[in-house]
Amino acid sequence: MKDSEKTVLKHESISRTIRSWLLDGRYRPGDRLPTNPELCEYFSANNRTVAAGIKPLVKEGFLETAPRRGTIVKTLPIPPKNNMVLFMDQIHGDVYSESTVTLTSRLLEERLCPIFPERNVLAEKENYASFLDCFLARQTPYGIIINGTTKVPVEYIEENKEKFSNLIFTVMGRNIENFSAKRVMIDTSAAGRIAVEHFASKKVKEIFYIAIHEYHYKSEELSLQMQIKNAIVEHCKKYGVTVNEEIFHKTFFVPHTKNPEYMKSLLKDAGPETGIFTYQDSWIQRDILPALKDLGKENIPLLGCYNTPHAAIGKFPSLDFQLPKIAEIACDMMTGKIKEQTVLVPPVLVEHS
Incomplete structure (x- = not known):
């Protein structure tokens, strides 16, 4: 026996x-x-x-x-499911800290446990994929929320689709071959329309879009900046406004130094009918405003993005991309309260004076 x-x-x-x-x-x-x-x-x-x-x-x-x-x-076993939600996004700083607090509160209300990886995990695609592989090896989280602007290891997800049954992309979507993830994204077309309407109301005829250099630009699909720029160009047609493509391409495609002297070289030709748009509030506060002051052009209309404290300090308007609202919607999509596969969230223009 x-x-x-x-x-x-x-x-x-x-x-x-x-x-x-x-x-x-x-x-x-x-x-x-x-x-x-x-x-x-x-x-x-x-x-x-x-x-x-x-x-x-x-x-x-x-x-x-x-x-x-x-x-x-033949097939691989699916690890046991738990109540954890993996949140692959930046969690610190002016832009993301509020949405992290919102997400945490909403998940805990649902008795779900948020997991936030250390920031260096997101810095390299190899680390990103390795972290996901280790995390998913012995468990299936309730859901995974991924900011589409991070270095998403698309190839890894495509090879392991069975591990991503409740995947939500936020801020910007990503296309995964033969896989349909849910998405809650910034409405970049609305962002372009709101920006053009703002500048048109200020009698602007030409927009200087001063971009952040993107070292690894591949396509419009993977760049919020490019999506917003193209939306601005499209909506400009209705208002008789143009975008200075030379300045956009010079700052977007070419590495450059952020400082007032560089800004002065870009803005020296700005006239009374010029408006300045940039993707980063801090750039306006630290470099553009000092450059305009030196050039005697302080009255040029400005518009920033993300509505950070820099906009309040510099007293210029900014597009608030509603990241806490995006986090809330992502939670509701994950728990089934929102059934739509894709939700677009328009930004709100916030004035500071």
């Missing part, structure tokens, strides 16, 4: 070990497990016990055995 009990425990141990190999990603669908003689040696067990350990995994559909081919991985 004792020998029989020992055999049962042994084959269950073999089954658990092989299951852990599949969960850890050691083998992928289509891979071949070690041969039975190799498994016998590894587990110090006889062939019958090894076969008994493999059998439950075959019945569950994770493995298949075939003559001459051996034991093949």
Whole structure:
């Protein structure tokens, strides 16, 4: 009887070990497990016990055995689901700290536990993918929220779609091949319209869009700045306003130094019918305003983005991209309270005086 009990425990141990190999990603669908003689040696067990350990995994559909081919991985087991929500986004600073507080409160109301990775995880695509791989190896979180402007490892998600059953992209969407994630995004068309209407109300005829240089620009789809610029150009047609494309391209595509002297070189030709738009409030406060003062052009209309404290200090208007609202909607999409697949959130223009 004792020998029989020992055999049962042994084959269950073999089954658990092989299951852990599949969960850890050691083998992928289509891979071949070690041969039975190799498994016998590894587990110090006889062939019958090894076969008994493999059998439950075959019945569950994770493995298949075939003559001459051996034991093949058919599908991967899904780790047990828990109440954690992984939030892949920046969580500090003027722009994101408020939305982090909002998200945390909403998730805790739903008895869900937010997980925020350390900021260096998001800095490199390799670290990003490695973190996701480690986190998802033994568990399935309730959901995953990813800011689409971060260095999203799209290839990793495409290769592991089964692990991302409740995925929400925020701020900017990402296209995953043969996969439909939910998205709650900044309405960049509305941003362009609001910006043009603001400048038109100030009698502006030409917009200087001073961009932040994007080192790894690939396409409009992956750049909020480019999406907003193109939306501004589109809405300009209605109001007889133009965008100075030369200044946009000079600042967007070419590395440059942020300082008042550089700004003066860009703004020296700005006239009474010029308006200045930039994607970063801090740039206006620290560099553009001092440059305009030196040039004697303090009355030029300005418009920033994200409505940070810099806009209040500098007393210029800014587009508030409603990031806390985006966080709320993402929570409601994840819990099923909002059924739409895609939600666009228009910004709000906030005046400071």
